[in-house]
Amino acid sequence: MHFLEELAYEVDRLATHLGRPLWLVTESDPERPRLVTAREANGYGCHASWSDDFHHALHVTVTGEQDGYSPDFDGIDGDVARRSRTATSTTGASRRAVAATARPMRHLPATRLLGCLQNHDQIGNRALGDRIGTTASLRRQLLGATVVLLAPFVPMLFAGEEWAASTPFAYFSDHDDPALAEAITKGRRNEFMRPGGHRRRSPIHRHPTTFARSVLRWDECDDGDHAVALSWYRTLIAIRKARRSRRRCLQPRRGDGRHGAISCC
Numbered sequence: 001m002h003f004l005e006e007l008a009y010e011v012d013r014l015a016t017h018l019g020r021p022l023w024l025v026t027e028s029d030p031e032r033p034r035l036v037t038a039r040e041a042n043g044y045g046c047h048a049s050w051s052d053d054f055h056h057a058l059h060v061t062v063t064g065e066q067d068g069y070s071p072d073f074d075g076i077d078g079d080v081a082r083r084s085r086t087a088t089s090t091t092g093a094s095r096r097a098v099a100a101t102a103r104p105m106r107h108l109p110a111t112r113l114l115g116c117l118q119n120h121d122q123i124g125n126r127a128l129g130d131r132i133g134t135t136a137s138l139r140r141q142l143l144g145a146t147v148v149l150l151a152p153f154v155p156m157l158f159a160g161e162e163w164a165a166s167t168p169f170a171y172f173s174d175h176d177d178p179a180l181a182e183a184i185t186k187g188r189r190n191e192f193m194r195p196g197g198h199r200r201r202s203p204i205h206r207h208p209t210t211f212a213r214s215v216l217r218w219d220e221c222d223d224g225d226h227a228v229a230l231s232w233y234r235t236l237i238a239i240r241k242a243r244r245s246r247r248r249c250l251q252p253r254r255g256d257g258r259h260g261a262i263s264c265c
Contacts, residue, residue, distance in 0.1 A: 004035065008045035023047040025114060036112040048154055051113040058117055062144040063135040115153035117144045118161050120169065127192040127202040129170030129214065131161075138164060138225050142232050149236035157233070163221045164229035170203050172211040181206050 001009075008024050015022040026035045026049045037043025060066055118132055132141055141164060148155045160167065171188065175181045188202050203210040220226040 002044060004046060005039060005044040008047075009039070012045070025050065033108055036108060048112050048114050051115050051153060054113070054115045054151075054153065055117070055119065055122060058115075058144055058147060059122070059132070062117070062140045063132060065135060110152035111154055113153045114156050115148055115151055116156040116158065117141075117148050118158040119156065120158060123158065123169045124171045127188075129168040129203070131165065131168065133164050133166070138229065142229060145229075145233060146236060149233070149240055155240070160216045162230055162233040163226040165216055165226075166220060167214060167217055169214050170210050171205050172207075172214060173205050175206065 004026070011022050011024045024046045026046045028035060028049055032049075034043045035046050036049050037045075039045040123129055123131055132144070136144075145161075148157075158169075159165075160169075173181070173184065175184070184205060188205065192202055203213075221230055
């Protein structure tokens with residue numbers, strides 16, 4: 001028995017024992033439907049998988065950035081529309097090795113995928129840990145949130161995203177091993193000075209101020225644009241809850257094939 005299959009089995013047993021649902025979510029760059037296929041159908045039985053492709057395509061759409069993690073995505077006209085329609089996309093020259101091991105997931109329900117506009121990896125692995133609000137207007141950020149929360153995927157929000165938090169989420173650590181800490185410092189310096197790495201010097205990850213700057217400011221919630229964002233997210237969540245019985249919230253609109261237009265149902 002594969003380790004992930006055994007792990008999913010034990011998680012299901014624990015959920016039964018506790019009398020409450022538990023979910024096991026996988027992270028896999030090449031999309032492998034077997035991870036989230038039921039054990040009865042020769043799958044591993046995990047409940048969902050992160051959809052990095054969806055994040056990357058949406059990030060390009062909202063910010064226009066095509067470096068770092070998302071050089072091979074063309075945004076709303078292509079990748080986001082394909083993701084909403086088929087729940088599968090592995091494209092781009094630098095992703096050919098990944099594509100060789102990927103498998104179509106269009107036969108699975110979209111709820112087997114987790115979609116997001118921001119997450120701890122994609123923010124923390126930026127040189128400054130800056131959130132999407134530093135590179136996109138509030139209007140564009142809220143449009144991105146609309147796609148996430150009205151898409152058929154399971155939506156995921158990153159802490160503070162719902163009020164457009166101003167604080168960064170920089171990579172910070174407190175390792176006891178000086179050699180490991182220094183290796184991380186050198187590795188991040190090399191990563192961010194290479195092409196596509198934003199070419200910025202990242203904060204010192206082991207300095208207390210790096211952590212302190214990343215702590216959420218909860219007093220922002222009711223002020224200005226932060227209050228606008230929070231109200232928008234609440235509205236979207238209410239729409240999703242009201243329409244969940246329809247099993248779909250966002251579908252590509254039929255067109256001439258040149259534009260992956262998306263409309264809310």
